[in-house]
Amino acid sequence: MRPPVTIREATPEDYPDIARIVEAAYLGAGYFEGPEHPYMRQIADVSYRAARGTVLVAERDGRVIASVTVMAHGDGFEQVAGAGEYEFRLLVVDPDVQRTGAASALVADVEARARRAGATAVVLTTGEGWEAPNALYPRLGYERAPERDWPIPETDIMLPVYIKRL
Numbered sequence: 001m002r003p004p005v006t007i008r009e010a011t012p013e014d015y016p017d018i019a020r021i022v023e024a025a026y027l028g029a030g031y032f033e034g035p036e037h038p039y040m041r042q043i044a045d046v047s048y049r050a051a052r053g054t055v056l057v058a059e060r061d062g063r064v065i066a067s068v069t070v071m072a073h074g075d076g077f078e079q080v081a082g083a084g085e086y087e088f089r090l091l092v093v094d095p096d097v098q099r100t101g102a103a104s105a106l107v108a109d110v111e112a113r114a115r116r117a118g119a120t121a122v123v124l125t126t127g128e129g130w131e132a133p134n135a136l137y138p139r140l141g142y143e144r145a146p147e148r149d150w151p152i153p154e155t156d157i158m159l160p161v162y163i164k165r166l
Helices: 012-028 038-043 046-050 103-117 132-140
Strands: 006-009 054-060 063-072 085-093 121-126 161-165
Touching: 006 038, 006 132, 006 161, 012 038, 012 046, 012 054, 012 063, 038 103, 046 054, 046 085, 063 103, 103 121
Parallel strands: 085 121
Antiparallel strands: 006 054, 054 063, 063 085, 121 161
16 A cells, blocks of 8 residues: 655755656656756746745655645736636656656645635646646546637647636
């Protein structure tokens, strides 16, 4: 039996582990060609995210194995959250432990935080064609919200949005 996952807010001491997991997850899945890609450099900057949202980690046996950034509408870091909504971004799980419950545990914690704050929904953006995330979110009760999809500036790429009403 697998040890339980513990969810907590990240501390600065966790930032190197989170950055390593971001790189391993995104590059391992083939989403970007290397760590020097401008977006990869941006998302590996955990302190930047932590100053604008709440960064959570999932731990198992005292080891950080996953992370997510959560924010409410109006926090200034959200991309698609509307009034009364929470948003999460950059849900990443160490590739060595993917599909062991860490992502589901983090999403459940985000939803609990949103409910406690009186939010009406949780929203997120993912990548078009990203198989694992686009399979995970419907299993967790999220529905596609294509009317909220948005483009990456200066490209023809549209980013899919999901929503879960609370």
